[in-house]
Amino acid sequence: MIRYTALALWLCIASPLALAADQVLRLSTTTSTDNSGLLAWLLPPFEAKTGLKVHVIAVGSGKALELAKNGDVDVTLVHARAAEDRFVADGHGVGRRDVMYNDFLLACPPSDRAGIKGGSDIIAALRKLAASDVRFVSRGDNSGTDQMEKSYWKVAGVLPPPARYLSAGLGMGEVLTMAAELQACTLTDRATFATYKDKTGLAILVQGDPRMFNPYGIIAVNPARHPGVNERGARLLIDWITSAEGQARIAGFRPGGQQLFFPSAQR
Known part of the structure; x- marks a missing residue:
């Protein structure tokens, strides 16, 4: 399994691959599946x-779908249902x-100023947050998390002032x-919160x-739009990840004994 920086992605697209094209499967996916360690598992x-080598490009869901739209990958695994x-x-x-699910959390310093x-009402919490002096860091990268966050603020009808609302453009x-x-x-x-909890000291509020x-x-790139994609490899991955074996593997990913993703494929 190979991961790519932006430069390595360019080299992958622009240069001949050492392996035959049908032995390589290019997967665009979210940072959460990669940061959490799920893909390595x-x-x-x-x-x-299958004998395939999966080349993983981990970015926000918006960028992952854009790569798929351009035919730069063969299959995409994301979490932005409306965009999907x-x-x-x-x-x-x-x-x-459908592959799996988990949930979003509002993570803050445990001091909870x-x-x-x-609370269990995200809209009410964001309204209180906007009225406080606490800063908020947004992904700002059109990822699935960023899209969901923006939808919450829209419903809340309020946004912190620019000095307290920081758009990071990061994973x-x-x-x-x-x-x-x-x-x-x-x-x-x-999943990503659990992976970084000990490093950050943030708490679920x-x-x-x-x-x-x-x-x-998970979605295969349309071969009618991009005839050069590895259609067979994409189908093999989709069939495997939604099979009993693949779904059991997802359920078995429990770093520290905590299940971070829950299988949801309909078979």
């Missing part, structure tokens, strides 16, 4: 079974399948680190709102 059995549905409806992807600890792990350094709050997925449900889907 999930993909090796698939690679061993538009992607398929516009003919860029085919065969979307905004007085929001223990989830980096944003959690930044929030800890600034003693700020941020919206995060549970709001969870359990049904609006914080976080589903992940």
